[in-house]
Amino acid sequence: DAGVTQSPTHLIKTRGQQVTLRCSPKSGHDTVSWYQQALGQGPQFIFQYYEEEERQRGNFPDRFSGHQFPNYSSELNVNALLLGDSALYLCASSSAGGGTGGTPSYEQYFGPGTRLTVT
Amino acid sequence: GQNIDQPTEMTATEGAIVQINCTYQTSGFNGLFWYQQHAGEAPTFLSYNVLDGLEEKGRFSSFLSRSKGYSYLLLKELQMKDSASYLCAVYQGGANNLFFGTGTRLTVIP
Numbered sequence: 001d002a003g004v005t006q007s008p009t010h011l012i013k014t015r016g017q018q019v020t021l022r023c024s025p026k027s028g029h030d031t032v033s034w035y036q037q038a039l040g041q042g043p044q045f046i047f048q049y050y051e052e053e054e055r056q057r058g059n060f061p062d063r064f065s066g067h068q069f070p071n072y073s074s075e076l077n078v079n080a081l082l083l084g085d086s087a088l089y090l091c092a093s094s095s096a097g098g099g100t101g102g103t104p105s106y107e108q109y110f111g112p113g114t115r116l117t118v119t
Numbered sequence: 120g121q122n123i124d125q126p127t128e129m130t131a132t133e134g135a136i137v138q139i140n141c142t143y144q145t146s147g148f149n150g151l152f153w154y155q156q157h158a159g160e161a162p163t164f165l166s167y168n169v170l171d172g173l174e175e176k177g178r179f180s181s182f183l184s185r186s187k188g189y190s191y192l193l194l195k196e197l198q199m200k201d202s203a204s205y206l207c208a209v210y211q212g213g214a215n216n217l218f219f220g221t222g223t224r225l226t227v228i229p
Binding site for chain 1: 160163164206208217220222
């Protein structure tokens with residue numbers, strides 16, 4: 001049973017460039033959430049996708065956009081990169097239909113993350 | 120406003136017991152999660168509480184008091200591999216997302 005996968009693992013970009021990060025959810029999951037985790041901080045919610053639509057959004061500017069495909073995989077796009085966008089970007093998947101072991105449907109399984117460095 | 124408070128760092132001895140506290144003030148509450156995160160890795164699920172009381176799972180236990188906006192994670196028989204960050208996160212009903220604290224970095228020493 002494949003878990004959540006993300007690509008690439010590491011990425012170095014220059015200020016002002018654009019970047020696309022990819023995520024494949026855990027098998028059987030249909031919901032994908034994206035988080036940004038700066039060094040020494042907890043993850044911050046960017047947005048969530050379900051049924052190919054953005055269902056909820058955190059406090060991030062429009063430079064951050066996303067997409068979900070029919071196979072439930074997702075992309076995170078960031079335009080006009082700033083130095084402050086350097087962080088670990090985590091993708092988490094969940095099942096709207098319910099979790100396992102008594103945990104709620106919103107139990108989120110995290111991928112290994114993409115480490116983005118903006119120079 | 121929304122806020123989750125956890126101690127920034129803790130140190131404990133191998134074989135001992137440690138309690139990591141978390142207090143929260145959030146707009147909406149539909150459960151509290153604890154995650155473990157080793158340096159450079161993804162968070163992994165440890166526990167979930169939605170009702171008041173203690174949930175025990177092996178060496179790890181988690182407690183919740185909704186009226187006090189308080190939770191703790193208890194780690195028993197500490198092992199060196201327990202050195203990691205421990206993240207407290209609130210699931211906000213209707214918001215469909217986890218609101219995380221900054222995490223507590225636990226160092227286990229011999």
